[in-house]
Amino acid sequence: MRGKRVILAVLLCALLCPVTVRGEAEFSCALQTDGTVWITAWNGTGSEVTVPETLDGRPVSGIGDGVFRDRTSLTVNLPAGLTHFGTEAFGTVFSRVKRIRCALESETARHLTMSFCPYEAPSVALIWQSGVLCLRGVDEEATEVTVPDGVEKVIANAVYRHPTLRRIVLPESVTEIGQEAFYGSSLLTVVLPSGVRTIGTGAFGNFGSGAVAGVVCDPLSGTAQLLSGLTFFAPGNETCRLAWTGGELVLLRVQGEGPYHIHPAVERITDEAAAAMPVMTVPEDTQVIGPEAFRACGANRLYVPDSVTEIGSAAFADCPDLVLLRLPGGLADLPDGLLDGSPHVTVITPAGSETAAWCARNGIPTADE
Numbered sequence: 001m002r003g004k005r006v007i008l009a010v011l012l013c014a015l016l017c018p019v020t021v022r023g024e025a026e027f028s029c030a031l032q033t034d035g036t037v038w039i040t041a042w043n044g045t046g047s048e049v050t051v052p053e054t055l056d057g058r059p060v061s062g063i064g065d066g067v068f069r070d071r072t073s074l075t076v077n078l079p080a081g082l083t084h085f086g087t088e089a090f091g092t093v094f095s096r097v098k099r100i101r102c103a104l105e106s107e108t109a110r111h112l113t114m115s116f117c118p119y120e121a122p123s124v125a126l127i128w129q130s131g132v133l134c135l136r137g138v139d140e141e142a143t144e145v146t147v148p149d150g151v152e153k154v155i156a157n158a159v160y161r162h163p164t165l166r167r168i169v170l171p172e173s174v175t176e177i178g179q180e181a182f183y184g185s186s187l188l189t190v191v192l193p194s195g196v197r198t199i200g201t202g203a204f205g206n207f208g209s210g211a212v213a214g215v216v217c218d219p220l221s222g223t224a225q226l227l228s229g230l231t232f233f234a235p236g237n238e239t240c241r242l243a244w245t246g247g248e249l250v251l252l253r254v255q256g257e258g259p260y261h262i263h264p265a266v267e268r269i270t271d272e273a274a275a276a277m278p279v280m281t282v283p284e285d286t287q288v289i290g291p292e293a294f295r296a297c298g299a300n301r302l303y304v305p306d307s308v309t310e311i312g313s314a315a316f317a318d319c320p321d322l323v324l325l326r327l328p329g330g331l332a333d334l335p336d337g338l339l340d341g342s343p344h345v346t347v348i349t350p351a352g353s354e355t356a357a358w359c360a361r362n363g364i365p366t367a368d369e
Helices: 002-016 107-111 222-227 354-361
Strands: 018-021 024-031 037-042 048-050 058-063 075-077 099-101 124-129 132-138 144-146 167-169 189-191 214-216 240-245 248-254 279-281 301-303 324-326 346-348
Parallel strands (some): 048 075, 167 189, 189 214, 279 301, 324 346
Antiparallel strands (some): 018 024, 124 132
């Protein structure tokens, strides 16, 4: 009987006593029935801790309840073989460690199932949600991020109004983007994979409240086809249906009667819209457009090549349907009355050019080509 008590005492000591690491009682652990140990306490200080693969010669397989719960400014680096995470091991939704790092293809990653446990890869906060690896957010000071392969979903509000991010590249594994995922990130370019199947409402924002700067994808991909069904609002005229396709803001079609004030960021008008918006293109190598050359024409868009160096008076006057007029940048001496009676025109011309300066003096809106 006495021998059994001695054995029991030894086992209790193994379960409860701190394990010494590198000469310090930095971690406390508990022995498990499979011969591995779980971390039960961290007794260290500082802003970063690395959990070892073994303690006292035994593999570390888990983090116990509340071990890092009150360490809100802490970064925790985890080994690959963890299979257990206790209640509030890294805190709660409202008070958690700064970040958790681990290898994405590890056992540790597969067992981080609680939504309040993000981990770093690096600077990208990821979570496992219902068996799906999700992008949850990005460090507040990040400027450019490439999300690692394996992420399948960008959850709602993942990068909502991010203050510093300029570019984010998503892997081919991503198939879903949640609502308002990138909303309000007006300086952000999002590079999309080809197989996105779902894009939530307001995922890229709208022009009235800060759309992302660009959405880049293969124009022949399923993602591009999906994007073509989204509406990007044109300020002052919601009958213009726009979409980001292949990195361009595209006018898909116009509904109802004009006049139409196309958003100045539009780079291309699709074939579907062209039937309702006649296009005229001045032939290449043309040098002179004479007075009243296009007066009262029915074009919605008119393109003048760089070869043109002289345009006569009233050349584009009395064109109430004309909304886009592309002009070369070197036209400093355009005549008065050039666009009289054409009140809805936006001139597409290089920013800072002589033509842009002339338009500014005459109150004509411009857009950089």
